Structure formats: structure tokens, C-alpha cells
Amino acid sequence: MKNSIDRLPGGPLSRRSFLLSLSAGAVAVGLAGCGDDGDPVTGGSAGADAGFPLTIKGAEGDTVLPARPERIVTVGFMRDIDEAVSLGVVPVAVTPATNFDSGLPPWVEAKLGSAKAPEQLSYEDNLPFERIAALTPDLILATDSYSLADDFANLAAIAPTLSYETDVAEDTWQTRVTRIGRALGKTDVASRLVTEVEAGIATAKEKNSAALAGKTFSFSLLNGEGQLATIILPTDASAQFLSSLGLTLSSKVKDLEQAGPAGRAVVSQERTDLLDADIVLFSFRDSDERTQVESDRLFQALPAVKRGAYxxxxxxxxxxxxxxSTLSIPYALEQIVPKLVAAAGKA
Structure with a gap:
């Protein structure tokens, strides 16, 4: 959820100032790449030249790869890390996922196991372009970067940079892992992961159809101003996940006027009743937010809350x-579906 991002990459250095500060030698080394340590997560590796050279078109620019990349840096919010590790490639460095204390999502940490975690790039506003260049990557994954329109030129001056296909918020997880898999020379692995994850979703839907099919839901959070914000678009990623399990976004919220981030509507405290559904979901950044919402008498009066379908x-x-992502969806199925089933039993 975009409201929940603590920090997204800020504005870039000017293209001119960055390119002037970067020596030609550094650029050449970045494109040449370094040695291969294999695939420490899953083991094995694709043939070094299979499918290469190749060009992958992207919304912010093309990615030209002369050979299979071996030193990867990710600068996206979270899903670039997810898919690289899911495909068996541990990046040499990543921008930290700041919603997690460790800087890495738990599903990534679980997949890494005993493998050495990537370096986390420290920065405040602008991406640390000089540090990225010093790492001599031969591919930068940026399909999940919300500042890529500003940063692409600077990043592409260091190494081939993989953009999102259409838009960072519009590419599906299937599109993202397929693109990253192609760039890493792991097209077959990416295809297998898509099949496995889609099968996992289908299994969860079938297994819990008696409990979840046809049940309505609302999903809300507090926005940056402390207001109730609720999902209003069935195309929202969270709504799509819940719908894939057989749930339906409540008709009470579908026609609300959008306010703030795309796909959200602000609901006044007096109209908390609009959030009621068979199942009411709420996301909290901390215990203070949860207390603020749950202590409100109008929230407590919601029929779903009163019967325990919250x-x-x-x-x-x-x-x-x-x-x-292909790592986060199985985690969501494991962590969220049992809660939904329990709530549906009280709907």
C-alpha cells in the first residue's frame, strides 16, 4: 500500500552533475561485471550466454545486456529484491525495505536462509549513485522504483537498468518476475514460479471456498493525515489478492470519491459505517494507530466488528x-488466509 511506505527514493542528482562525476573507467567496469558465485539460494545457474545478448524494452528506457549479468543491484521499493532472490540470485546490494526492522521482508529472509544477505544501501533522499557505481554492477533492477522516471538516466550511466514495462503501479507480479527472469537468464525458472504461485492461489481459493466465496470485504488504513482511508478499486493489488480467494469488494465503498493515493477514498469518522462488510480488514503501522481506530465508538459499533468478523x-x-511477488504471495496465503477464514465464520 503506497500510504505505508516510509520512504521512497527521492529526487536524483542532475543528470549532468552525476555524469560528470562518474569516470569513464568506472562506467566501463560496471558494464563488464565481475565473477559469478553461483546461485547461493537455489543452487545451480543457467548457461552464461543462454539467450544473450538481449534487449528488454521498458517504459523508462531499454535494457541492453551483452551477457548474463552476475552482479546485481536492486533499487526498487521491495519487489525487485523479492524476485531476484526468488529466482536464486542474491543481489550484491539493495535499497532497504524500510517498513521492516531488518531492512528485508521476512519472506526474503526466509528464502535467503544461511546465504549472505546483500549490502543495504544507506541514503536519505537521493539514491547513492556513487556507491552503486563503486559496486560495479552489470545489472540494476528498478522495476519497483517509484522515482525511476527521474533516476533512470543516472542509473543507466552505471549499468544496464531494468525498468517496469508499463508503470510501477500497473505491472502485474507475473509481468515483473517474467521480465526479471529474462534479464537474469532464468526465463524457465520465472515461468515455473508463476505456475507454482498461481496454483497456490487456486488451491487456497478451492480449499476455503465454503467459507470465503461471495463474502464482501473492506480494507482500510490511516493515511498520512490520520484519516480513515479505504480501498475503492477492485484493481488495487490488495483487493485483487482478496478477490482471487473468492471475496468481493464491498459495494458501499466502490463508488466513493477518490482522495489521496490512487484507489483510496477518505472516509469521515461520522461515516465509519461505510466500512462495514462481511469481513472488515484494517492495516496498522503501529500500536498507536490501532488504538486510535479500535477505541472509536463508531468503529466498535460496526456489525462486523461486533460479531468478530474484523x-x-x-x-x-x-x-x-x-x-x-512470487515470494510475498505464498507468505500472504499462509499469514492472512487463516484470519480471513476465521472472520468469515462469524459473518
Missing amino acids: VPLEVETALSMAFP
Whole structure:
């Protein structure tokens, strides 16, 4: 959920100032790449030249790869890290996922296991372009970067940079892992992951159809101003995840006027009743937010809350369906579906 991002990459250095500060030698080394340590997560590796050279078109620019990349840096919010690790490639460095204390989502940490975690790039506003260049990557993954329109030129001056296909908020998780898999020379692995994850969703839907099919839901959070904000679009990533399980977005919220981030509507405290549904979900960034919402008498008066069909989620868990990937979706199925089934039993 975009409201829940603590920090997204800020504005870039000017293209001119950055390019002038970067020596030609550094650029050349970045494109040449370094040695391969194999695939420490899953083991094995694709043939070094299979499918290369190749060009992948993107919304912000094309990615030209002369050979299979071996040193990867990710600068997206979260899903670039997810998909690289899911495909068996540990980046040399990543921008931290700041909603998590460790800087890495739990599903990434679980997949890494005993493998060495990537370096986390420290920065305040602008991406640390000089540090990224010093790492000599031969591919920068930026399909999940919300500042890529500003940063692409600077990043592409360091190494081939993979953009989103259409828009960071519009590419599906299937599109993202397919693009990253192609760039990493792991097209077959990416295809297998898509099949496995889609099968997992279908299994969860079938297994819980008696409990979830046809039940309505609302999903809300507090926005940056402390107001109630609720999802109003069935195309929202979280709504799509819940709908894939057989749930339906409540008709009470579908026609509300959008306010703030795309797909959200602000609901006044006096109209908290609009959030009622068979299942009411709420995401909280901390205990203070949860107390603020749950202590309100109008929230307590919601029929769903009174009968126990209310599902509170920590933001870390909510992000697993709000920013779907081949690693986060199985985590969401494991962590969220049992709560939904329990709530549906009281609907």
C-alpha cells in the first residue's frame, strides 16, 4: 500500500552533475561485471550466454545486456529484491525495505536462509549513485522504483537498468518476475514460479471456498493525515489478492470519491459505517494507530466488528499482498488466509 511506505527514493542528482562525476573507467567496469558465485539460494545457474545478448524494452528506457549479468543491484521499493532472490540470485546490494526492522521482508529472509544477505544501501533522499557505481554492477533492477522516471538516466550511466514495462503501479507480479527472469537468464525458472504461485492461489481459493466465496470485504488504513482511508478499486493489488480467494469488494465503498493515493477514498469518522462488510480488514503501522481506530465508538459499533468478523493486520503482513511477488504471495496465503477464514465464520 503506497500510504505505508516510509520512504521512497527521492529526487536524483542532475543528470549532468552525476555524469560528470562518474569516470569513464568506472562506467566501463560496471558494464563488464565481475565473477559469478553461483546461485547461493537455489543452487545451480543457467548457461552464461543462454539467450544473450538481449534487449528488454521498458517504459523508462531499454535494457541492453551483452551477457548474463552476475552482479546485481536492486533499487526498487521491495519487489525487485523479492524476485531476484526468488529466482536464486542474491543481489550484491539493495535499497532497504524500510517498513521492516531488518531492512528485508521476512519472506526474503526466509528464502535467503544461511546465504549472505546483500549490502543495504544507506541514503536519505537521493539514491547513492556513487556507491552503486563503486559496486560495479552489470545489472540494476528498478522495476519497483517509484522515482525511476527521474533516476533512470543516472542509473543507466552505471549499468544496464531494468525498468517496469508499463508503470510501477500497473505491472502485474507475473509481468515483473517474467521480465526479471529474462534479464537474469532464468526465463524457465520465472515461468515455473508463476505456475507454482498461481496454483497456490487456486488451491487456497478451492480449499476455503465454503467459507470465503461471495463474502464482501473492506480494507482500510490511516493515511498520512490520520484519516480513515479505504480501498475503492477492485484493481488495487490488495483487493485483487482478496478477490482471487473468492471475496468481493464491498459495494458501499466502490463508488466513493477518490482522495489521496490512487484507489483510496477518505472516509469521515461520522461515516465509519461505510466500512462495514462481511469481513472488515484494517492495516496498522503501529500500536498507536490501532488504538486510535479500535477505541472509536463508531468503529466498535460496526456489525462486523461486533460479531468478530474484523481482521487487523500489521503493516508488514499487509504489504505481502499490497506489493505481490512470487515470494510475498505464498507468505500472504499462509499469514492472512487463516484470519480471513476465521472472520468469515462469524459473518
